[in-house]
Amino acid sequence: MEFLQHLANSLRRARTVELPKEDQAAFYMLMSMVIANQHRSVADLLSTSKFDVNYTSHRSLLHIAANCGNYECCGLLLKKGADVNCQDMSGCTPLHLAARNGQRKCLNKLLEFKADVNIRNNEGLTTIHWLAVNGRTELLRDLFLYVKDVDVEDAQGQTALHVACQNGHKSTVFCLLDNGADIHRPNHYGWMPLHFACSHGQHDTANILLSRGAVFAPDRNNKTPLDLCVEGGYRETCDVLLKSMPTLFEQLIHMVRQDYVKENMLYRVLSFVCTSGSINADRILSSLSDEASAIGHKLLSVSSNVETQVSSLLRCVRILCQMYRSVYQSMPSSHMSHSMTMNGVSPVPPKASMIFKPLEQLWRLLEEWLILLKVEFQNSEVLKASKVEAARERRAFSDITPISGHKELQVQGKQLQVSFDNTSASSNSVGDQTGSVLKAEMLSGMETDLQIGPEEKDEGLYKKVKRLSMNQKDQDIIGATVPRICGVIQAFYMCCSCHMQIGITSPRFIEFVCRHNQVLKSLVGRNPQVIFEHFHFLLECPELMSQFLHIIKSQPFEARRQWFYENLRSDDKENELVHTPPDDRDIIVVNREQLFTTSCKEVLKSTPDKLKKGIALRFDGEEGMGQGVVREWFDVLSREILNPDYALFTQSADGCTFQPNSNSAINPDHLSYFRFAGQMLGLALYHRILLNVYFTRSFYKHILGIPVNYKDVASIDPEYAKNLQWILDHDISQLGLDLTFSVETDVFGVMQEVELKPGGCQIHVTEQNKHEYVQLVTELRMTHAIQPQIDSFLSGFHEFVLQPLVQMFNEYELELMLSGLPEIDLEDWKKNTVYNGYSLDSDVIKWFWEVVDQFTQQERVLLLQFATGSSRVPYGGFSKFSGSAGPQNFSISHVTYGQVLPTASTCINLLKLPEYRSKAELESRLMVALQCGSQGYAMT
Structure with missing residues (x-):
């Protein structure tokens, strides 16, 4: 009889399995059924078992049912006595999980069984927080029947309104506000709902809050919602704030002074506001110009912090110039005035011509400071000369009198009393004392002593300089002034460049530098570091670079190398050697067996911009990719470029360096190959890859634009170089060499006579013109014979490294950068x-x-x-x-x-x-x- 009953039950249930006696095993069996919502099977097993439905393994079965939204299992477990407020290991109740996942039926069932809506999880979140976080507005309305405090706080003092604003759930925000949520409630850090909306760029919820009367106030760290918007670059949200509170405009402009605000974020915001129509573009640009002028004037005052003010000025001017180009220079030509189209000056709209007007006062002040510095430099030379004279007179005086005592010195036509004694005085100390007296006299009567003309006189500036010298205990006047002046000069250059086409230097700025050439060189001589900090315009102005190049080259190699790489990349983010392309078509695939030709083909068809961003490369038939593969490619390819089969380069006389082959035309593709070789060296230098390739000194000079000399001939023909040296070392007037300004050269096995200059075969080499002859012969052999090869190589090299950047090095330093030590x-x-x-x-x-x-x-x-x-x-x-x-x-x-x-x-x-x-x-x-x-x- 028992057998028949068991058989009937088994057939009725479609199974013979029963719950294990161990709770853990039973729990896991039931868990899978609850997840699958097999509520009838769960009911049958529970009806014949003593399993405790409140058994918990991290979570209870009720948690699992609520989380999955299985309403039938949820109701069954509640009827079986499941604890409706049981908390899992994270502190969440079944109600939390149902609310988080939007399980409305389960939520209502749990509330029916008296679930507590005020229980917090380990992070302090209640059910209302979970609904607000995920924007469950309909469930939130159901929950308000059970919630007494709509502003219940989590562990950080955040209410449901805070988190709803942070996540941009508009309907939830409306619902909370309609049910009495406090719009001004701060969390523990002083952030109100408006702060949360602005810190995450939720412009719609910010607009709702402002329309409901949200207060604009700073938090405990004195940061306002506008600060948070700009820091995140949330342009639409900033626009909402400005539309609601136009008085915030000035605060927005003043943010150019704040170091904590990233420049690119502020530009992003300002450029959007310009085009959104909320604030007139003219007003923004004019305000930036006023702000830059104010910062610049403060920078040239005696009480400002140099580093902070220079940084603020340059940031403000960069944003101003960048916005000017994007807003006005992109306008249709019909809206432009063509009064400034000469010399590459871009057309300027009538309104925009007034934008930079406030800065003109700063530029005039800059001119006055430079005139004053010119006077100071002249005075320094006088002081230097007087020190030497004082030391000379002291030595002469000490020969005939005791060392202690005093002596009258004539300096600048004035009687000066200089005291000294045998224990502490020296010629240097006398000079220092004399200099101090002279400086005091200079500051008190500068106009008379230095014969300053009317055009160089500014009493206000003299007072500033006097105060400046008194405030700067460890620096003289010039040392204290240099960084201020150079910062303003850099700003002036950026503003001048605004109206110019790309690649053309402003005539106004060139004229400015030429006018103050002597003073600027003296400034750089006093503090060469200002070149690297402020004189970036030298890299863009070949006309000016040539005047300062000798000063730049005299600086330490590491300082120049750092400046080189800082200016090599135009974007803010440093490019990587390896990158993952979005498309397989951007991967360079090369064949190991035909490495040179396949690499040349792939690189030449790619664009420099792509290769600068990074290189995605693999060898044909191999799966490997990454930095190791790219470095191997550079290493193998650098040696392959020197392969004599391609006839591109020929070995020099020293046996370890290479020179372009003058007979490379035997290869019909030689010029394309030379361009590819230039690209490879430029790309390697760009990505800081050291190559196993070494060239002659003369070839590095060609890359740098340095003229070759007769010593360079030794790399390809030591004996000929020795002969040239002999000519220079001896008087050839009576030797009867019968040389003319023409030479015979081998052109593919045929000797041809080549004139070194027009009519050269009729011009004899004499003692007077032998130096010219040696230089022209050198240029013929080392340059003209391989000029097409050099030009092709440089066309590829300069795609990655511009000439102004490399010309600050000599040939030895360039070799170190390309090949290492x-x-x-x-x-x-x-x-x-x-x-x-x-x-x-x-x-x-x-x-x-x-x-x-x-x-x-x-x-x-x-x-x-x-x-x-x-x-x-x-x-x-x-x-x-x-x-x-x-x-x-x-x-x-x-x-x-x-x-x-x-x-x-x-x-x-x-x-x-x-x-x-x-x-x-x-x-x-x-x-x-x-x-x-x-x-x-x-x-x-």
Whole structure:
């Protein structure tokens, strides 16, 4: 009988499984059924089991039913005695989960069984918060029948209205406000609902709040909703605030002074407001111009913080100029005035011509300051001369009188009493005292002593300078003024460039620099760092760069290198070597077997902008991609470019560097290949990839735009270079060489006569014109013979690196940037060095190697370049060095002490080292030679 009953029940239930006796096993069995909403099966199992429906494993079965929206299971469990307010491990009740997921039927069922709407989870969120977070407006209306406090707070003091505004749920915001939510309720940080809407760019909810009378007030950190909008770049929300409260306009403009506001975000907001129609574009741009003028005037006052004010001024001017271009220069030509179309000046709309008018006062003040600085520089020279004279007179006086006492000195026609004694005074201290007296006199009577003309006189400025010198204890007048002046000059340049076409320098600015050329060079001489901080216009103005290039090149290599990379990329975000393209068609696929030709084809068809952003590359038939693959490609390709099969480059005489092949035309595609080679070197430099490729000094000069000289000929023909050197070193007037300004050259095996200048075959080389002859011969062999190759190479190189950027380096530094520092084995160098007039035991030689042993790798490279003309050691080490006549070891030759600095003969790898009297003297003289040698020092 029992068997029949069991069989009937099994068939009726369509199963024979029963709940396990262990609660955990039973829970997991029931959980899967609850998730599947098999409420009848759950009911049957529970009816024949003693399982506790409140058993919890992180969550109860009621949590699971409410979370999934399974209404039948939810009601069944509640009838079986499930705890309606049970909290899971995160503190959430079943009501929380039903509200979060919008399970309306479950929510109502739970409320029917007295679910507590005020219970908070671990984050302090109640049911009303969950509904507001997810915009469950209909469920929120149902819940208001059970909610007594619509402004119940979470752990951070946030109400449902706060979170609804943050997430932009308009209908929920209306519902909460209609049911009495406090629109001015702050959280623990002082943020009201308007702050939440503005901090997340929810312009619709911000508009609702403002229409309901929301108060515009700062939080506890004094940040207003407008601050939060601008910080996030939420332009539509800013526009809503301005429409509601036009008085916020001034606050918006003043934000250019705030360092915490990102410039690109503020520009994003202002440009949108200009075009939205809420605020007239003329008003915004004019206000920015007024603001820039005010900042600039404050910068040139004596009480301002230099760093802060310079940063604010430049940020304001950049935004002003950028907006001017986008708003006015994009207008149709019919709305423009064509009164300023000469010299590349863009058409200017009538209203816009008045925008920059407030800044004209700042530019006039800048002119006055520069005139004043000119006077101060002149006075400094007078002070310097007076110090020298005072020191000379003191030494003469001390020879005939006791050291203590006083003496009257004549300085600038005035009697000055200068006291000194034997214990503390020196010629320098006398000069300093004299300088102090003179400075005091200069400040009190500058007009009389320095004979300032009427056009250079400004009493207000003199008072400013006097106060400035009194406030700056550690700096003189010029030192305190330099960063202020240079910041305003940079702003002036940006404003002048506003009206110019891209690539054309403003004639007004060029005229300004030429007018104050002497003062600007003096400023830079006093503080060369201002070039890198403010004189970015030099990189865009070849006319001006040439005037300051010698000062730039005298700065430390690392400072120039940093400036180079700062200005190499035009965008704010630094581009990566590798990027993931959105389309497989943007992936460069190269064939290992035909690496050069396939790479050339792929790179030439791509655009520089894409390659600057990053390189997505893989080898055909291989899956690997990423930085390692790209670096391998650069490494292998750099060696392949030198493959003689392509006839692009030929090995130089030293055996370790390469020069463009003058006969590369044997390859019909040689010019395209040279352009590709230029692109590869430019791209490598752009992405800071070091290449295993080394060129001759002359080729690096071609890249930099530096003229070659006869010494460069040694890289391709050492014997010919030696002959040129001989001509320069000897008087040829009586030798009967019968040379003319024409030479014979080999053109594909046929000797042809080439004139070095028009009519050259009729012009004889004399002692007077031999230098011109040597230079023209050098240019013919090193430049004209490979001019098409050089031009093609540079056309590719300059797609990634512009000429103004690289011209701040010399040929040695460019090689370091492209190929890095070579490893120099000092022991191998010592072992393969020969001595002329010295021996290994000589003191000078011992000191020399001790100094070199302490050198950095870069300093050793400089020494190698200075003595041999190459930064590279041939394959096989120093024993493989060659000279003009074949194998030639590195050698050090004795020179009498009368010669001050070391010199070198690079053709024979010879360092001429004077017999210095101490190691310290040798080290200092050697360092001077290394630093100056590449700049044309002596005859290396």
